[in-house]
Amino acid sequence: MTRLLRSALVIARRDFAATVLSKAFIFFLLGPVFPLLLGGVFGGIGAQVASQTEQPVVAVISSQTDFQRYSASRDRLANALHDDSIVRLVHYDPAADVASQQKQLLTSRKPPIRAVLTGGLANPHLTGSVGEDNAVAQLELILTDARNPASQATDISVTDTKTATGAAAKDQAFTGQIGQMLLFFLTILLSGMVMSQLIEEKSNKIIEVIAAAVPIDALFIGKLFAMLAASIVGIVVWISAGALLIQMISSGGVRSLPAPAVGWPGFLALGVAYFAMYYLLLGAAFLTIGAQASTAREVQTLSMPVTFAQVLIFGFAATTVGRPDSAEAIAATIFPLSSPMAMLARAAQEPAWWPHIAAIVWQGIWVAVILRIGSRLFRKTVLKSGPRAKWWKLRRA
Template identity: 50%
Template sequence: MMQLWRSAYVIARRDFTAVVLSRTFILFLLGPLLPILIGMAFGGLGDRISNTDLRPTVGVAMSPADQAALERAHDLLAHRMGDQSLPRLRPAPMSPAPQVQLTRSDSDMVAILTGTLAHPVLTGKVEDLDKLQGDIGLLSTAALAERSLKFVTVQRHEVADSRGAQAQARLLIGRIAQVVMFFLTILLAGMILSNLVEEKTNKIIEILAAAVPVDAIFLGKLMAMLAMSFVGIAFWGGTAFAIFAVLHGGGGGSLPAPAIGWPMFLILSVLYFAMAYTLLGSLFLGIGAQAATVREVQTLNMPITMAQMLIFFFASYAVDHMGAPAEVAACIFPFSSPFAMIARAAQDATLWPHLVALLWQASFVALIIRVGVLLFRRHVMQSGGRWWKRLFRPATG
């Protein structure tokens, strides 16, 4: 067993240095940051566009009392509904022919409101009236209600803690952890599919198989890709933290603590990401090892991605069904177990299920690697006979 791990370490070190010390790895690190920078740029542009007031302007040619009541109703409703949800109101001179004001070259009003609050009259083009009629009716109703109804003030009674709010916050933490783990897994694990194709094409795999056990090759490649993933996550996480610190000046609000506590939650997040990555990675390594060309790998990529999405949806559904059969099944099923268990860590402080889950997931990683090795021997290297008879035998060269 020690010989297997030493050989796996040699393979892992070889693959890790070959990837991390290459120039393309810098592009790999910068790749996920480019969409973020582009999103920030377009977000700033979107803010400028949204800050531009595109609301239609309605001229109010009513008595001063009605106009003041309409303005108060507008301010009250805009405070609750949003300023952009209602048209702008602007005082207009009272005239027996309001349509004349709409035809003036310096006018920016699309309609004129005349009459009274009880019987408002809106003058404008048909398409503008269709858009504004409901808003003006709402404003007039609210202005009339102010005269006959008393606005009720809600008395506040503040508390330091709320179990319902705490449960919702922990549920949100679990969902965010799931999304982040899934995003990182689907971003990083897919590269393992083509890991062995080039070495099979160049016959390098035959040299490696003659020097070390095939189990060590698979295990070493998986360890190398996992270590490379942690390098990428450390870089992206450090960059995100630096940007957050600059934007918020290090004064961000306190985050609600998960049920198991932040230190243990972060440790479990790293462990469950490693398990999710190695579970999918070992499966991808076994499947990709059967492919003969890059084209076959690309063909396999779509159904594998769809399967990952189904697994994530299954685990995501189980988040707010703690203790239900679906949640228990998601915790037991190996490929959804890391996602379901990290959500459980956010909502339940019990520690022993995580130890059991980690051992359960690690055993499946070993099983999948072993099956992949035997299938690789049988179908690629044309040796080994019936693979299921050698499933639990010690690894050999």
């Protein structure tokens, strides 16, 4: 056992130094920046396009006096709700032939008019395609307010306590959801490193030289923990840079984010612990897959079912957000591959610590079991990196 641990430490130190001290590790740390920038740019463009195309435009054919009352009512409604979700009103003076004017407006593209409101305040009539949204209900509210302009909104005295249970539960559920997504995507992204490194060493026959000097189990465990340590270094850098960025662009800094129930220090510590457990569980599976394959194409073919299965497991764990004591949440906590994600969401919503201690012990047992199974499969297949014999030749022999 002592020789196994010592050999695993040697392999882990070798792979960790080769990964972290290489020039490529700098580009590895910069890797998430480009998807975030592209996601922000295209997300902003998509939101702007959606805002411009989804906001209904209603042409109002009326006198200037009636339209001013319409517009004032619309502005009051927009102040209470999000402005992009309120219909946009465009004024047109009545023409000699209102029916022809209405038909012409409905075929106009600049602006793209959804409906035409005629009749003024006395006898309003709406014509157009408004059956699939709430534009009619909004116009009814606007019309009701426009007909009674003397009625003023009542001022309500407000005392902001910042400790309402409903608001805190909603914010903490959002924090748990974000934590689950980060845990899932970081683990999926980083666990593939062990496969690529293993395939490279198998193709260069380096792994056979190493296997002659150390036990195969130590090689398996050392590689897995080396990539775990390199991934944690990357995560620490990303979290520090993200916290600094939030502190710079936000007046409240990190404190302005929804605080988890266990507090930010405890939540971040549990996040690292659950990432380590999730990475060891999933990384052992990927490392075992890498031992079965001889080429990068075979790795992609074999790892695809595991990746899709993890997406389904992530969806199962995501259903527990907001319901930490439900039957689904308990089942997701017991199942080892969804337990880290379910428990991280629980840390954002429940302040108790004993479930996390029990969950980490439970996950540690499964890590030991999967490492044992994976190391046995790894031992059987890692040295079989040469060309495979044809099945008919094996039968003839």
